[in-house]
Amino acid sequence: MWLLSTAQLKLVHFDRVDQVPGGYAILSHVWQYPEQSFQDVQELHSAGAPYDDARVSPKIRGGVNAAKTHGIDWLWIDASCIDKTSSAELSEAINSMFSWYAEAQICYAYLQDVPDSCTLDSPGSAFRTSRWFTRGWTLQELIAPRYLIFMSSEWTYLGTKASLAPLLSDITGIDMEVLTKRRELQHVSVARRMSWASKRQTTRVEDEAYSLMGLFGITMPTIYGEGREAFRRLQKEIMKRWSDQTLFAWGQVLPPDLPRTSLGRDIGNPIGTLFAPSPHAFVDSADYRSIPPCRIASATNSSIQVPEGDTVCEVMLRIKTCD
Known part of the structure; x- marks a missing residue:
C-alpha cells in the first residue's frame, strides 16, 4: 500500500x-x-x-x-x-x-x-x-x-x-x-446489497463487478477486457460463499397469470439464465430476503439434502442445470 x-x-x-x-x-x-x-x-x-x-x-x-x-x-x-x-x-x-x-x-x-x-x-x-x-x-x-x-x-x-x-x-x-x-453487511440479503448498486454507473463495465467485491467479502482476479463476464464471475463467487437464494431474485416481477409461452419473449429475460447481466437487473429487488433451507423443505413438502461443502445456491444451480 x-x-x-x-x-x-x-x-x-x-x-x-x-x-x-x-x-x-x-x-x-x-x-x-x-x-x-x-x-x-x-x-x-x-x-x-x-x-x-x-x-x-x-x-x-x-x-x-x-x-x-x-x-x-x-x-x-x-x-x-x-x-x-x-x-x-x-x-x-x-x-x-x-x-x-x-x-x-x-x-x-x-x-x-x-x-x-x-x-x-x-x-x-x-x-x-x-x-x-x-x-x-x-x-x-x-x-x-x-x-x-x-x-x-x-x-x-x-x-x-x-x-x-x-x-x-x-x-x-x-x-x-x-x-x-x-x-453487519452479512445480515443484509444479496439482492438488497445489489439493489444499492443498481442505479450507479462505472466508466469501465468490469468495474460494475470489481467495485462490489468488498460488499460481499469476495476476492477474485481482475481482468480488464473481459466485459460483463466479470459480473458473472462475481455472482459465481457469491454463490460459493453465501447460501442466499436472493442472488437469483433479479429482473422484472412476473404477474401470476402470465402464460409460460410469454417467458423470454415479452419480458426480455432469457429462459434458463440464472445470473443477472448487471447490477441494474436488481433495481426492484431490495425487499427480497433469503429463505432458510428448512423452510424451503417445509414449503415444498420435501427433504432438501445439502452435501457437505455445498451452499444451497450451488444445489439450486445443479437442479436448474438438470431441468
Whole structure:
C-alpha cells in the first residue's frame, strides 16, 4: 500500500496497514480527468516540489491539508497511490480497497459539485444530486469507513456519515443501520446489497463487478477486457460463499397469470439464465430476503439434502442445470 506523506510530497510503501504509524486518512472522490497519477507524484517528488507548488493538484493539496488538520501523517488517494502500470499491484489494490477504507482513521468524501452554501436536505439540492452518489466505486466508500466526513467543493465540513445517516439513507436506499455500523453487511440479503448498486454507473463495465467485491467479502482476479463476464464471475463467487437464494431474485416481477409461452419473449429475460447481466437487473429487488433451507423443505413438502461443502445456491444451480 502506497501512502502520501503529509509532511512532504512523497510516496512511501507499507506492506500492511497496521505498519502505518498513527494510521492513515483516505480520500473518496469522483474522478475529474486528468487526475495526477502515481507517476506524476513521483516526478514531482524527484523535482523537489512542495505541496504548495502550482503543479500539485488542488485535490491532493486539499486532502493533505484535511489530514493535517486531524493530526494524521499519511493519506491514500486512489488516483495517485496505485501504480496502474503494474497489473498485479492494481489487482491487489482493487481486492484490498474495501478493507483499506474500513481500516482508515478518517475518510473524507470530497464533493466537488456541492458548494459551501448548500442546504443539504432540500429537495433537489446539490448534495442530493451530487455525482458522488451515482458512481459505482463510491458505494463501498460510503459503507466501509468507520468515520466518514463530507467536504464541500471548497473543503468545508458538511457533516459526518453518522450525523447525516437519515438523509444518506433517503438518497441511496442503504439501511441506516448499515451506515451507522449497527448492522453487519452479512445480515443484509444479496439482492438488497445489489439493489444499492443498481442505479450507479462505472466508466469501465468490469468495474460494475470489481467495485462490489468488498460488499460481499469476495476476492477474485481482475481482468480488464473481459466485459460483463466479470459480473458473472462475481455472482459465481457469491454463490460459493453465501447460501442466499436472493442472488437469483433479479429482473422484472412476473404477474401470476402470465402464460409460460410469454417467458423470454415479452419480458426480455432469457429462459434458463440464472445470473443477472448487471447490477441494474436488481433495481426492484431490495425487499427480497433469503429463505432458510428448512423452510424451503417445509414449503415444498420435501427433504432438501445439502452435501457437505455445498451452499444451497450451488444445489439450486445443479437442479436448474438438470431441468
